[in-house]
Amino acid sequence: MSRRRSTRQQATGPGRPFQRTDRIGETIRELVAEELERIGDERLDLVTITGADVDGDLARARVYFSALMAAEADELDEVTEALDELRWPLQQVINRNIRARKTPQISFKRDTSIEAGLHIEEVLAGLKLSDDPVPDDPAPNDPATDGGDTGAASTEAEPNPDGA
Template sequence: MREIVASELERIGDERLEMVTITAVKVDGSLEHADVFYSAMSAEEEGRSEEVAEALDELRWPIQKIVNREVRTRKTPQIQFRPDLVLSSALRIDEILRGMSDRGELDDRVPLDSESPEASTKPGEPEDQANPSGDDGTHSE
């Protein structure tokens, strides 16, 4: 469903949605509702988040018709667009940590980005393969 919505948005070509990415779709167990999560980082930076939300709301029913036609299930969930706050929250946390690090307010043992153990995991590689010992770096007593 994510691919259907993403390709339809691209096909429509609304300039308000140029840098919008469909990040995930969460369908409830009854197949009645689907939350379509989107990221619009450049729109957020430019203060156009409201404009993006309005454009997606305007296009919801035309996209719903395509989803109804393309999805082969007993029921087709009703889509609802929701901003994906995970990426923007992660970037904000990173920004705060970098500021604290620059001011010397962080303990040197706190890894940032490429220094973190997670950075050694290649995309698509399970964490247990990147760290065969299974040691997560925490110590319990």
């Protein structure tokens, strides 16, 4: 007697547009951000939790942070040190609030995408744009812009299909 296997929709099927790891990652991001506000460590005043990536096996979660005002290496080291000190209390909050058999172990990584975007904006703002309109470049083989040449002189190089 054969057993019939149940056919379940995958996590990305209709009605469930996100994978489970995406939902858990967003929950972790929200929990960490709320808990950092509640803790009120002055070293983390201008730190933003930008995202969390969870591995497929739910073993690890990388929590990304941005510290725009911490431009110097010493300030970034302080932010990283503060987050590392708070890793275990934050992990406990995550363990209490995520209903799963296994909760991911968090680690912190600096998100440089915001700084990269700001740098690109600075470079673009620094470019001097001229007020002169750019003339349209003529097409390379356009007979209308060839300076009056009708192309009669170029027939010598083209073979005649009639053989004459």
